[in-house]
Amino acid sequence: MSYYAxxxxxxxxxxxxxxxxxxxxxxxxxxxxxxxxxDVGFGxxxxxxxxxxxxxxxxxxxLEPKFVEHAxxxxxxxxxGDVLTYSSDKKYDGxxxxxxxLHLPLKDVRPAIDRLLSFLHEDGVLFISMKEGSFEGVDDRxxxxxxxxxxxxxxxxxxxxxxxxxxxxxxxxxNVMLRR
Numbered sequence: 001m002s003y004y005a006x007x008x009x010x011x012x013x014x015x016x017x018x019x020x021x022x023x024x025x026x027x028x029x030x031x032x033x034x035x036x037x038x039d040v041g042f043g044x045x046x047x048x049x050x051x052x053x054x055x056x057x058x059x060x061x062x063l064e065p066k067f068v069e070h071a072x073x074x075x076x077x078x079x080x081g082d083v084l085t086y087s088s089d090k091k092y093d094g095x096x097x098x099x100x101x102l103h104l105p106l107k108d109v110r111p112a113i114d115r116l117l118s119f120l121h122e123d124g125v126l127f128i129s130m131k132e133g134s135f136e137g138v139d140d141r142x143x144x145x146x147x148x149x150x151x152x153x154x155x156x157x158x159x160x161x162x163x164x165x166x167x168x169x170x171x172x173x174x175n176v177m178l179r180r
Contacts, residue, residue, distance in 0.1 A: 003143045004043075006120060009064035012044040020098070022049060022164060023129065027094060027179045028054065029170055030125045030159070035093030038119060040083050041100025045071040051096070052076065061086055076149040083112045092119055095126045099173075102146050117156075117180050123175055125159065132163065150174055 004011060021072040031037070034055050039048050048071060051058045061081025062068055071078035083100070095116050101109055116126050133147030150161055159177040166173060 002037045004064040005066060007141075008064060008070070012067075012070055016044040018046060020050070022162075023098065023127065023175055024050065026160060026162065026175060027096065027125065027127045030177065031056065031094045035154075037086075037094045037096055038089070038092045038116075039095040040086075040116065041103070042078065043067055044073060045074055045076055045078070047096055047098060048076045048078070049074065056094075059090075059092075077125050083115065084108060086115075086135055088119060089123070090119070091121045093117050093124050095120060095124070096127065097128045097130075099129055101128055102148075104134050104143050104146060105144070106146055106148070109146065109148070113156065113178070117178065119179050122180060125179055127175070127177055128153075129173050131151060132174050148174070150176070153178070 034057065036057045037051050038058040039058060042048050042062050048058045048060050048129055059075060060071055060078040063080065063135060065080060068078045068080050097116065101112055104112055120126060131147045132149060135145065135147040137145060139145040153176050157179040159179055161174065162177045164173045164175060
């Protein structure tokens with residue numbers, strides 16, 4: 001996405017310190033100590049840094065080369081990768097897709113979820129956060145944007161679903177934990 005290529009430094013600076021404690025609290029207790037995590041669309045690398053500091057084995061994929069370069073400069077295991085085409089022989093204990101699937105067209109969300117679930121160990125968990133609403137198009141920054149309701153997760157093994165209000169912006173986030 002050209003927005004992230006043009007604004008990578010600005011995006012990293014504006015998101016690296018975002019407090020994700022509520023989301024980590026949903027995800028981490030369901031993982032084995034030192035477990036493996038795939039971070040999909042990691043952006044600033046904030047969550048990868050957090051998980052690595054907690055002793056997890058973290059690998060990240062992102063479409064933006066500048067984000068990959070930044071993550072690698074921090075010593076993180078990161079590569080260019082697309083959620084719709086990424087393949088791996090490795091199975092993960094957890095997959096973290098925080099604010100990344102919302103850049104997909106609606107028609108690709110469930111195939112992406114199915115693909116991610118296939119990379120999990122049998123007891124693995126998938127965390128997804130998406131903006132709540134009814135919108136598919138381009139946001140005011142020129143990024144593809146999708147807003148959904150919890151119906152998008154019907155038919156999946158939902159462990160938990162929590163909504164959080166983003167202070168100052170009036171946005172509600174749907175945070176969901178899925179199992180295979």
